[in-house]
Amino acid sequence: MSSVTIEQYIEVIYALENEKGVAHTTDIAVELNIKPPSVTEMLHKLDDLDLIIYEQYHGAKLSNSGKKMAQELMLRHKALADFFMIIGVDEETANFDACKIEHHVSPETFKQLNQFIKFAKDGPCDPLWLEHFNYFDKTGDRKKCICQSRNTPI
Numbered sequence: 439m440s441s442v443t444i445e446q447y448i449e450v451i452y453a454l455e456n457e458k459g460v461a462h463t464t465d466i467a468v469e470l471n472i473k474p475p476s477v478t479e480m481l482h483k484l485d486d487l488d489l490i491i492y493e494q495y496h497g498a499k500l501s502n503s504g505k506k507m508a509q510e511l512m513l514r515h516k517a518l519a520d521f522f523m524i525i526g527v528d529e530e531t532a533n534f535d536a537c538k539i540e541h542h543v544s545p546e547t548f549k550q551l552n553q554f555i556k557f558a559k560d561g562p563c564d565p566l567w568l569e570h571f572n573y574f575d576k577t578g579d580r581k582k583c584i585c586q587s588r589n590t591p592i
Contacts, residue, residue, distance in 0.1 A: 442541040444489070445511055446470065447480055451490060451498055452508035460497035514540040514548055520555050524568070526575050 450469045454461035463481065467474045478494075485492040489504035500508055515536045522532035543551070558568060574580055 443480070444484065444487075445507070445541050447484060448489060448500065448504055448508050449511055451500055451504070452512075455499055460499055462497040466498075511540060514543055517548065517551050517555055518543070520559075521551055524555065524558050526572065 447466070447470070450466055451461040454465050454469070458465070463474050463477045466472075466481075467477045470477070481490065481492045481498050484490045484498070484504070488501055489507065490498045491501055492498045515533075518536035518539055519529070519532040522535055523529060527535070570580075
């Protein structure tokens with residue numbers, strides 16, 4: 439059982455629990471495009487790992503450790519999606535790609551990505567470099583990007 443698979447189940451259970459109060463086997467199966475017996479087998483494993491509380495015929499809820507994992511996954515997803523949108527990717531594509539990548543990001547990369555996003559969004563000055571990038575992205579032209587502080591082409 440891979441950590442990616444575990445994380446995918448945790449995310450789906452988290453979403454279903456928030457939406458419906460509990461994650462039922464059939465709902466999980468639909469979300470993950472997996473047969474219900476396979477879902478039931480995995481739910482028993484996740485219960486053994488103390489990531490969920492599973493009651494047959496009643497569904498699954500995240501345990502405290504499962505909730506913590508889900509919250510960390512949501513933070514990773516948000517950071518990646520935010521980064522992709524900062525560099526000009528549309529929101530739908532950014533979220534789709536974040537889903538694919540979030541399970542493979544190391545803690546070190548995640549930490550630096552968060553630092554970069556914080557810097558880009560909350561910098562002390564207008565992020566001229568970001569405006570320059572957006573102009574370059576749209577036109578392919580660097581010549582017209584002028585750095586106001588030096589008044590020289592970037």
